Amino acid sequence: MPAYVFPGRFPSTRPRRLRSAPWIRDLVAETALRPQDLVLNLILRDETAAAGPIPAMPGIARHTVDEVVTRAEIAWEAGIKALALFPFTGPDSRSPGGEAALDADNLMCRAARGIKASLPSIGLIADVALDPYTDHGHDGLLADGEILNDETVAVLCDQAALLAQAGFDTLAPSDMMDGRVGAIRRRLDDDGYTDRLILSYAVKYASRFYGPYRDAIGSRGVLLGDKATYQMDPRNADEALKEAALDCAEGADILMVKPGLPYLDRIAAVKATFGLPVAAFQVSGEYAMLRCAADQGAFAFAPAALEALICLKRGGADMIFSYYADEAARWLSDGLPS
Template identity: 50%
Template sequence: MSTFGAFPRTRLRRNRRDAWSRRLVRESHLSASDLIWPVFVHEAPEAETPIVSMPGVARHSIDHLVSVSRRAYDAGVPAIAVFPVIDPAKKTLDGEEAINPENLVCRAVRAVKEACPELGVICDVALDPFTTHGQDGLVRDGYVVNDETVAVLEQQAVVQADAGCDVIAPSDMMDGRIGRVRDALDRAGHQKVRVLSYAAKYASAFYGPFRDAVGSKGNLGKGDKRTYQMDPANLDEAMREVALDLEEGADMVMVKPGMPYLDVIRRIKDEFGAPTFAYQVSGEYAMMRAAAQNGWLDWDRVIVESLVSFKRAGADAILTYAALEVAERLARDPYERS
């Protein structure tokens, strides 16, 4: 490493003295264009239903989702990611509702795209919201089977693309699903639909509030997802996952969760140079929000600081439940002014 000088001639605090000089030398920048807003949609008649374990986050009716999606677009958020809260009566062992062209996801996507066609819409491809057991795939003899699951995911991806989804995001962590989904989309005439792979999705304890939000936590019961989601101790394996998914046609890759895995984001960006997204998951969001509600953290500062950390690590975009709130705040008082 080169030497830039020594004290007292070199005083690094000089550039920190004023807001204008801090802005000039700032290395990482955060704007609304960096943010993706995950949203929950439900069948209930209520416009909004608060999620207790995610303060400030709610489930939306389709009509209300359309309204808040337009608000997100007006705030400069490029895309939303839609997650359904499926009626328990429609959940089955094999998750057949996932491939119903009239399911909740497809109806929500059509409504949003009709009202706000310029807003990007991202949809998960996985079976956990639709299954009675809460697993991301088909279960045979107590084990989540790979190839049979992928065959269903292909169909799920196509019905979502038919509904107007712009980005298909397989989050299931089955082997080989990216190539199969890409081929299925192309055969169906959806060559323009992008694929965002949850390439490095870890078997994390930070997902709890999300499972509350979509109603899959109770279904999962005593089971877990460690036979297909990654071991939190592994980094080299994440590189292999990313390499495979890019070879199979992924347009973008994602690391999930985010803050505990900043090293993974940095290494993926350095090694592959591909568009790399981070997901600030429900547990990350909830712990900061809860601490702020207790007066232990300054929410306005800590949420922005956490998002800047993703940019510093190399993330091109960040999925965060605070996306709308942060985007509107940045429009009023840009972080760049501080």
């Protein structure tokens, strides 16, 4: 960015001239948000799991495989080019080692096959982590109260290879284990999946804003302790650049910052520092705050929700993961609802 030069003085200089009408505001707008900048987050459920909205995320529901195929088709028509899938797993399917993550017929694999059969051109992004499958709720293997880094990475490699085989185009390790990006890259290449992208959750903070998501995937009340030994400390800023640099060196194609709005400074820093596309994850807590405030009459949901996405794009995000991406795509194409 060039050094700022003061443009003049009032009254010869009046910044309001460039805000005087919609046409000129559109012409000089510095940030453009497009439907294709958005990734729609979808939560999967087995046919036997309860239907209906997720209490902690008003307006968001879990989808069966058949339902998620239909939802994908609707999102595609709205201009969404990619989906991120996450599975709800009930207590009967969880185990200490998260073995369901390696089941070729699990929800993620079945959903990928179903969506790709209907929409072969849509991008599918798979969450690679064990927390939806472990009975202790952690992203990795647990022994004597400690998360085992290298042993977890070995399982994540198997999980990533399985998801690639099922049809996912992008593997997104969200676990924050050290060294997992390089290990997954080697495994994918060895298995012939040299074309599959790795979207690394490079900068993932141990945030309270994930609470509603844990309801969504069945982890609330399951998690033993917290995730502070592997997710980042919210007080740290420079550490984000170290994490991103390591993942760049290990072969990441895209770098994620999570959460989104509370960490705009890290989105901007990662974008300015590295030559890779940057993703921002507008997490469940961000969504829930917007939706609940709107439901209480604080503001209209659509304009506030769209503003939040624009702020993430302005902050440096090339792509934004959101639970209302398909709604936002329609707002961008058809205008905000009255």
